[in-house]
Amino acid sequence: MNLNDLQALMGEAIEIDEYRDLWVVDLGNTARAAPLLGEARRMADSLGAYLHYVGPADSGEAIALGADRVHPLAAAGADAAVATLAALFANAKPEFVFLAADETGNEVAARLAGRLHGGVVLNCIALRLDEAAREVVASHPVYDGAHYLDSAVTAKPQIFTVRPEIFPMPARDSGRTGEVEPVAASEPEHPSRDTGPAAHTPPATPLHKAARVVAVGRGGNDAATVEVARLLAAKLGAHFAGDRSAFDSGWIGKEDIVGVIGTEIAPDVYIAAGIWGDTLHRAGTEGAKFVVAIHPDASAPIFNAADAAVVGQPKDVLPRLLALL
């Protein structure tokens, strides 16, 4: 029985300003919100608290995935979600609130924290519950993921947006029972208005600043495979480049040579297809944060710098990769 039930039973307001229960807020992307239910269920069990789900999913489904109480809320924009949830939470006083970390989730979470004078940690990649302190210590990336801060919220409610991919989809338990409580929708006081598609051309990124680079070398490549690599680059929004051997083969221009002789790069993702990876090349790419190397020869030094190694012919691997994207 929660506080609201007790109040209803006694027919009078009970003055307790204690925050309780865990809430998972689903703003419409249920596939991303559902994994949070599983993790929050475990926390609710160890805290002896209820787990609420507020969102558009089928009530039975949300209960089967771990919710005790379901508050049906149709997907709407951030403004409407904030207005409704702020009113709901002002009354319900949740102890913990979890949302999926995406643009909308982060916006709604932070706005709720402002409205409710709570605290929020965004984009968490790990949650650790401290039962005694009744707080969650959340790891979240800073400096573009160079490292993580482990932060706790000392205000109430404690709000977190969580990268859903870190938790597995919870097992369905169709035997679970729960309740459904309607939500009174509130209108936003200062709504924003969508004015439709807009033109925006991001400034062209030069090779040395590209966030993604697909580069080819002569190892196992031929002109037809290079064209596949070019398509792959286009698909990924990546800069198409190559090593010195690709330039010698006439596949790329001189300005697109990657390496110490050529252009030094530091992209988030670097796909090296058929690149042998001598010192001159690797020294010019050592800032790359995630390196995919595809080369037919397992002894190619590029593999010593590869986070993902595929020993194989680019002409076999690249079309498969392209098809999967």
Next chain:
Amino acid sequence: MNYDLPPEYNALRRMLREFITEEIAPVAKKIDEDSVVPPELIRRMGDVGFFGVPFPREYGGMGAGELGYCIMMEELNRVCPSVATIIGAHIGIGVMSLYLDGSKALQQKYMPDLCSGRKIAAFALTEPNAGSDAAGIQMRATLEGDSYILDGQKMWITNGPIADVINVLALTDPALGARGGATVFAVEREWAGYTPGKPESKMGLHGSPTSLLNFDEVRVPRENVVGQIGLGFVTFMKALDIGRASLGAATLGGAQASLEASIRWARTRQQFGRPIAHMQSIQFMIADMAAEIEALRALVYRTAWLIDNGRPFIKEAGMCKLLGSETASRCIDRALQIHGALGLSRDFTIERGFRDARISEIFEGTNEIQRIVIASELMQGVGVRIRP
């Protein structure tokens, strides 16, 4: 004693470094290959104040003094000596002679455009027959009514092909010669009879154009006399004295770039199963470079302080140019050795740095002249007067 820069100079250096890294570094190689600095880059640099660092705000300068100017030259030459040389010739000697001795009217006429980079200045002293022997100039300026008629030729003039305002030294009294008979004139590019030559083909500094200047009966109004009639040689020598400190700052940047590249390559390059950084031969070269650079840095910034505080600085400025250019040459030579064959590749920075460094031992007074300047300053103290 306080070796920390005042906070405004740290902030200035940070801004300059960001601009240079973002806007100039990516095109430095192309500037060398195409032998031209894009006018758009010049315009953008002008907007930020590169072309007027030491000059007052009222003229559109930065008001950052010699210290700010040295910081800018160090940062610029670290990345692109061609652009640094354009600006060094513009500010350090070109505009400087106007600023030191020009009339208020002349300064007001030219300095706002010069400080913003909308116009480029040149300093024209050297002639085909007067290099180190600067007093041997032969160019004539003859009074005719209210104007002087300039006739002659200047040579190896940095910014010659692109300069809009040329400060030129000519003999107004050939009998007295350069000392007492020479005068500085501010000449505009459009004036009849003035023809800059085609850019010289040089070993280095490809983006910094150098040329002959032809003066065929160029009519210069009397108000364009810079400083006093007959004392032009003094004006030019003063400008050169100051220019040497900032030239030293530029060489400091070049030497620093050599050191940074060497450290990085020593860590990257593996031979005999480990990075070459582990070899004493490499360590010694790097240590020597670092020690010399540190000494140079101390000298350059102390000299800037002397200038900004109105202290005597001629000897120290000569030392900046002498020690700086030789340090930079030694450092780039060691850097090339450390980089091996890669150092010789035109597709890598060391080769360009090597070509660009050597001129510093020659221009704005050869190092031999610097030694004479330093020696004469020292000998004065014991009553010996040296004249080159």
Next chain:
Amino acid sequence: MRLLVLLRQLLDPAGMLVNRKAGKVFVNREEYMINPADKRALEAALQIKDATGAEVVAAAVGPARTEDALREARALGADRAILIKEDVAAPAGRFYEALCDSLGDVDLILTGDSALDTGEAVGPQLAEMVNMAFLGNAVQCALEGAVVRIVRRDVRDATQRAYNGVEADLPAVVTVTRSGPTPRYPHGGAIIEMYRDPEAVEIMTAADLGLDDSALQPAVVERGQSFPPEREFGKQMTVEEIAERMTP
């Protein structure tokens, strides 16, 4: 028309070295910079100033060194700069809420979408605290009369390449991403001037803003740091695994 731009000063990562194995962040050069997204928010504000003549007030919460960020903002063109000189651990939103009250008529507040060093998003929190409309993640921002219009990446578009327009009536809070307008460079002379002008930055404290100790309690505290796993080179991956890494 008055625009308030919120700036955060943070350690420049160029001087930092993260050692995952040792579980340590080494600070080789202690240099500070304006949060990159905040700098773009400032640029958006300055473009509005250029177009409409609006007054731009830059504000920051932090220790004395934060003055550097505000002097930079002044050099870039901000008309006023206010430093709320307090420990950054306190929630910045409370200070800015009080600052808005103290300034009166603030029409538009601009700031970055999040802080590079903490991941904190001040803008959306503040919007609710001061009861203004909120427009997040702008890549463009313009004023038309009493309406603010932004362009942002369309969150409904899976390809992440479509943009849509959103507008709101003033007063409003807008956050700008690191894909926002490219910041201008200040004139070097303006930097020198703003450092030599003792009044370039106005200093306020919590007491000046009428905030007591309860407002200075942090809402989020740092309990420690953790690190991504060390990179493992040469690990074989299937094409399917790689494809999964590549999709947003």
